[in-house]
Amino acid sequence: TTSHRPSALEKAMMFSKIAARQLTARAFSAAAHQPPIKVHGIHARYANAAYVAASKQGLLDQVSGELESLLEATKKHPGLKHLLENPVISREEKSSALETLLSGAASPVTINLLTTMAGNNRLADYDKVVGVYEQLMKATRGEVEATIISADPLTKGQTDQISKAIESELGSAKKVILSTEVDESLIGGLQVQIGDKFLDLSVSSKIDALSRTPV
Incomplete structure (x- = not known):
């Protein structure tokens, strides 16, 4: 019995299927490491690239900590801030100095x-x-920043209650990072800033609305 030898067309089809599977796998792999939100601009270009690289190596949190630590260091050590921002220092000198400084530490x-x-x-x-x-x-991490502005300082119980209410509205997958501010001009009530959304529940806003209502 003679064995069947695949024709040139069959070989081409077989290789195309393998290539398609490989491309699909690569596409899924690349998508898994993309940032969860779209941000644009020159600063985002660097941040996006760092995020993808860190995600591929399982270092998202570590890189986050390193970047924050270095940022804090620039505030405490003027010499480091000078190195980063001084236009007189050449690009090569800055790059070499940073490699020496961070080697083994980042x-x-x-x-x-x-x-x-x-x-x-x-x-x-x-x-x-x-x-x-x-x-x-x-x-x-599913974190959402929210700011509560009130006429009087809120108690811990009140802030916890507000935080739970916001999380309930946003869904269990979201974690609210809550901060509070005091603005005595509000008279009473609250102003709530959640992400880019703003809700004014203050007494002063209601008075303003009434004052603009035609008699």
Whole structure:
């Protein structure tokens, strides 16, 4: 019995199926590491690249901590801030200094981000890039920032109750990061800022509305 030898057409079809499966697998793999929200602009470009690289290596939280630690260090050590922002220092000097400073103390993702920014003369925007990266991380963790503005300071019981009410509205997958402010001009009631949404439940806003109502 003679064995069947695949024709050139059959071989081409077989290879095309294998290639299609590989491309599909790569597409799914790439999508799994993309940031959960879309952010745009030059700062987002660096933050997105760092997020994808960190996600692929399972280092999202570690990179977040490293970026925040370095940002805090620039506030405490003027020399470091000077290194990042001084336009007189060459890109090569900045890149070399950062590699020496961070070698063994930070992940390759963080070092690569900083040296890339140094090479593109963008280190002065470091704080903004960190801000965007943290925005991506908050979305990854399902965190939503909410600010409650009241006429009088709120008790812990009141803030806990408000936080639970907001989480109930947003869904169990969201975690509310609540901050409070006091504005005595409100007279009474609350103003609530959740993400980019604003709700004014203050007495002063109701008085303003009444004053604008035609008699």
